[in-house]
Amino acid sequence: MVDNDIILDVKSISKHFGALKAVNKVSFQAKKGEILGLIGPNGAGKTTITNLVTGDLRKTEGEVFFKGKNVSNLWPFQIARVGLTRTYQVVKPLQGMTVEENVLVGSLFGRGDRKNDLNHAKKNAQEIMRLVGLYKKREFVVSDITLPDLKRMEFARVLAMDPEVIFLDEVMAGLNPSEVEETMEMVRKIREDKQLTIVYIEHIMKAVMGISDRIIVLHHGEKICEGSPQEVCDNPAVIEAYLGKKYAKEVMNS
């Protein structure tokens, strides 16, 4: 029986590098329209899971279902075309091309079941750039813009693909507090406008708390907790993972 609410169903995926289990039998589901936080200390496996789900990395075991369809064996470009997308922690702009061209490529090649000839794609790209606040800089070559703008462009690019699920991989890395605020506002607003499902990956607990509907906590490649932000905050295993056993005991006893 398919639960219509669940748009992404990750079943027990693992990634072994020889003896190292980078990701070990992780399962989770994302409901349509929610912001699902994916947190954990550095090295917990968050980006690896993103790579496994989007096909950038091959799974050692496990399956991924998107909108009820098994996408476990698709190529990354095929997964992108059905609407399951991601941004990169270290941005990957199309070098040598302008902001507009970057977003245009997303528009041209993104979701496959729509009119994406050059004319439609150009219009779509312009609209997205306005939405995200990059229209004025559309003719800038990517080597000439700042990091916050690069992140904004990467977000615009993925939006232009008309996705249904976006894995935002540490989109805050490298931004100062006011830039973080701005970005969060933009993400919130756009999520509402377009009814996106966002898997929000972060390693800083605070950044994730205010925005997520639910949170999944990873540690050493395994899921150690899942629930509302408050539940996760109070969970002893989570506190231990972030603070270590010794300090966790102190926090618990205080």
Next chain:
Amino acid sequence: MMAQNDNKFNINIILIIIAILVFIFLPNFVSGYYVRIFTAIFMYATISQCINLMSGYMGYLPFGHVMFFGIGAYMTAILMGRGLPFIVAIPFASLTAIIVSIILGFPVLRLRGHYFAIATIGMNGAIMSVAQNATEITGGAMGTTFPIILLPPGQVYNYFYLAFLGLMVITTLAMYFIVNSKFGYGIRSIKANEDAANSMGINTTYTKVSAWAIGAFFTSIAGGLYGYWMSFISPDEVFDLMFVTNSIIMMLIGGAGTILGPITGAFIIESLSEFAWSGFMEYHLAALGIATIVIVFFVPKGVVGTIANKIKNRRIALSKKAEVSNG
């Protein structure tokens, strides 16, 4: 603003048509010597366009690309040797080249950068070896001949001149439409950032193999024409890496990643070759070498590339000014 751009576009088209017409009638006004030089220019421009598509636009340098030139030459020779007229042999020869490019393309285009370039050199060498050793079919290392054309030589040279001119124009047009299409954005994205291209929904394997097949197609036709023009080919001649290296240098001089770059580069290098240092045959190689180094250092974007860049920068500066005064 739009009307202004349209006018510029139309002027360019008119200029190009005039240029083509001039070249069509040129043989009536110049000696056979010049006709042959221009024919060589058109041929190199064609090959250079194919290399430009792979390298200048897509970022994969097919150093062994001459293999398709040789395949085109040999397949045409073999088929004509069996009695087929040139017009029929050429499509089959280019079909062979396309098939080879697809079969070899899938495995070899998974390699990046250096490895891809070297692998194509290896492939070219292997195919050349086949041509050298399959003596019953190819005539072996001694080479093979084409049927003689029973027409006065001047006329023959003019026909090949026009044929290569036509090939160059068609190839360039094809490149223009490809590069400005959706497929062209796919090609450019691969060079810009192949990982990102994949994650955006571009089927990079299909794009890479297709681009290579397109290059193989036009290059093989050039090879077939070349063989018929020369009447005689040998393996180490039509699989010679110098064809590719010359084409690469021409691409760099003219401007990699531009449509007119390869043509410009072909004109410059061939002219230099014939007029600047033909009087100094002993310094021929060194002159080409030094010229190459100078260009790479002082005009890295090539002639057309540098001009195109200046135009673009001016346009951006003007539009920025307009925005400031409007907003």
Next chain:
Amino acid sequence: MSLQMLVNAILLGGLYALMGIGFSLQWGISGIINLSYGAMVVLGSYLSLVVFNALNIDPFISMFFTGFLLFFLGAFIYRFALQPSIKGGIVFTLIITFAIRLIVENIILLVWSADYRTIRLSYAGTNFQFLGTFFPLTKFITFLLAGIIIYLSYQFMTNTKIGKGIQAVALDKEGALAVGVDDQKMYMINFAVGTALAGVTGSLWASIYSFSPHVIDVMIGKVFIIAILGGLGNIWGAAAGGMLLAFAETSGATFLGSQWQEAIGLVIMVLILLFRPHGLIGKKFFG
């Protein structure tokens, strides 16, 4: 394989190993596919010829001079022609090294013409026998010297400060930069070492075989195969690659007839690139 063939292959392999190492280092560590490498080898041969004709000094001794000279030539080329063009990518560096090859080839043609040259050593024809097989003296000395130089190169790379610096940038550029290693200087020295090895190879080659500008293409073809067989930047890998090529050539010539030998060599090289780009030996760099 007969014992004589085995001996022939090993003696040849030593020379190939030395030749391949220089090219492999330049490609694997300095990141330059040096299309002028063949020209450098042949240049080494001609330099030894000059010294031999002028001073009657054997190439086995003049090879030090050749290596020394070509070290600085390599450093010069890297610093002024290659380092500035690296940011242009492989197209630029390939074309520049090709241009350098053209220039060197032209110089050789102008000074010495395209004729084949030889260095006639007085003891060139002598062999000695061991276990019933013939060891041509010049080839034997070449093998010994090649082996010594390969060993010295290995010692340089692993036991000197500069060598360790080169290793460092090869294995982890950021880490090396972080501890203050000048990466471009290391790449330059590495490249110069490669050119020096090419020159030494040329001198040794001249003691046995004849040479001319035509040999340039032959050399480049061989070093490609050796470097790919052995994995780039790997001294012992390239050495093994050189041995492998020597064996393939010696036995291939006997079993298959040299016709298809080249084609097979190339096919093998392409297959290795496709399926084991780190070479048959496997590990990257020094291992």
